[in-house]
Amino acid sequence: LVSNILKNSTHCYIMTNHINLYMFLDTIYKTDLKFIKSLIWDKRNKIMGRFYMSQFEYILFIRKGEAKKINNCGTSDILSISNKKTKNVDMTNIHDTEKPINLMEILIKNSSNFTEVVLDPFIGSGTTAIACEKLNRKWIGIEIDKKYCEITKQRILNYNKQLKFI
Secondary structure, three states: OHHHHOOOOEEEEEEEOHHHHHHHHHHHHOOOEEEEEEEEEEEEEEEOOOOOOEEEEEEEEEEEOOOOOOOOOOOOOEEEOOOOOOEOOOOOEOOOOOOOHHHHHHHHHHHOOOOOEEEEOOOOOOHHHHHHHHOOOEEEEOOOOHHHHHHHHHHHHHHHHHHHHO
16 A cells, blocks of 8 residues: 555655564565665653563664655664653543654655655654644645544644744
8 A cells, every 4th residue: 555655766654663563574575665774763761561671663764666865864773752742631641652743853854855745644643744834844644533633633723823923
C-alpha cells in the first residue's frame, strides 16, 4: 500500500519496536521500496520490561525510487528527544504512542519541501499535523478512531489559535 501512495524519490518513516522490526523489514524487501537505514529515537526515559528497560524506538527510513538526500545532511541517526506525553484533564495520556512534535519536525524538515504533501496514515493525536502546520507543509491524516480524529482537530484548532496571539 505505501508503495502505491508514495511518489518517486520520496521518503517514508516507520516507527517500530524490536518485536515488529523483522516483520516490517521483511515486508519492505518484498516491495519496490528501498530500506535506507535505521534511525534511533532515544526517548530519554526508560520503560520497565522483564529483561532490560527500553529507552529507544527504531525509525525505519525508506524511500521509493531514486535516491533523494535529506535536506539537513548533518542530522544524526540518533535523535535524542524526550518522550513527554500530552495529558487529558484527568492526567491520562491523550494517546499512548504519541510522538513528540519536535521529533516529527526533524523528519518532516529533512524529507519534504514547502510544496509537498506529508501523509500520516495513522494520525493518532495529530502530532504530524501540528509539525506540518509549524513548518508550513500541507498534510493529510488518516485515522480510523473517531475519538482521535476529534483530538487531532482540537489540537490543530488550539495551535492555530495560539498563533494569533503570538
